[in-house]
Amino acid sequence: MRTRILSGLFLILSLMSGAAFAQLGQAQRITGDIFGFTARTRNGANIYSVRRPSPAMLSAIDQGLTNLFAVARKNGYSRRLNYSDYTIFIANADRNRDSAGRYSPDIAVGAAQYAGTDYDQGGYVYAAGMVISFNPMTFVIAEHTRDFNRVSDVVRYEGEHLVLYHNDRRRYSQTADHSQGGGHPILQ
Numbered sequence: 001m002r003t004r005i006l007s008g009l010f011l012i013l014s015l016m017s018g019a020a021f022a023q024l025g026q027a028q029r030i031t032g033d034i035f036g037f038t039a040r041t042r043n044g045a046n047i048y049s050v051r052r053p054s055p056a057m058l059s060a061i062d063q064g065l066t067n068l069f070a071v072a073r074k075n076g077y078s079r080r081l082n083y084s085d086y087t088i089f090i091a092n093a094d095r096n097r098d099s100a101g102r103y104s105p106d107i108a109v110g111a112a113q114y115a116g117t118d119y120d121q122g123g124y125v126y127a128a129g130m131v132i133s134f135n136p137m138t139f140v141i142a143e144h145t146r147d148f149n150r151v152s153d154v155v156r157y158e159g160e161h162l163v164l165y166h167n168d169r170r171r172y173s174q175t176a177d178h179s180q181g182g183g184h185p186i187l188q
């Protein structure tokens, strides 16, 4: 019995890339979610999710990374443009509609630098996505059940911060904090 439990635990741990393991706890603290599922997209991006991710979510994530890599190369960036470099957490949405009533699955995150700005909802802000760590490169997005083009866009947008961090630190610094104005897409 004990052996079986241990081997089950070992299986789960061995499925996690060692590098992303610390970020799993961080993502769980930020979202309040438990990421019990692991998956890989067809192109090799690493996924942690609250529920088994739908094929539409997985291919939308690949499409977002494809779009990101294309615009990154266009800007002359070449580092960290592999699907397997990216780990994406798919969290529960904290809201499904924005203030205008449009379908918009977002996560609530601590306001931090957005405190007192128009984004501030009283200590937290709704975000389509959020970077968790730069090394390894991880970010969190909300689960969608439709409008998968939005998933591709969010993946591309969060990925812009990561690509800039590893390829153009000055431009990264200028665009990291949206409370000073400026949004996505950053790379044209």
Ligand SMILES: [Zn+2]
Residues within 6 Å of the ligand: 157, 158, 161, 178, 184
């Ligand atoms: Zn951003």
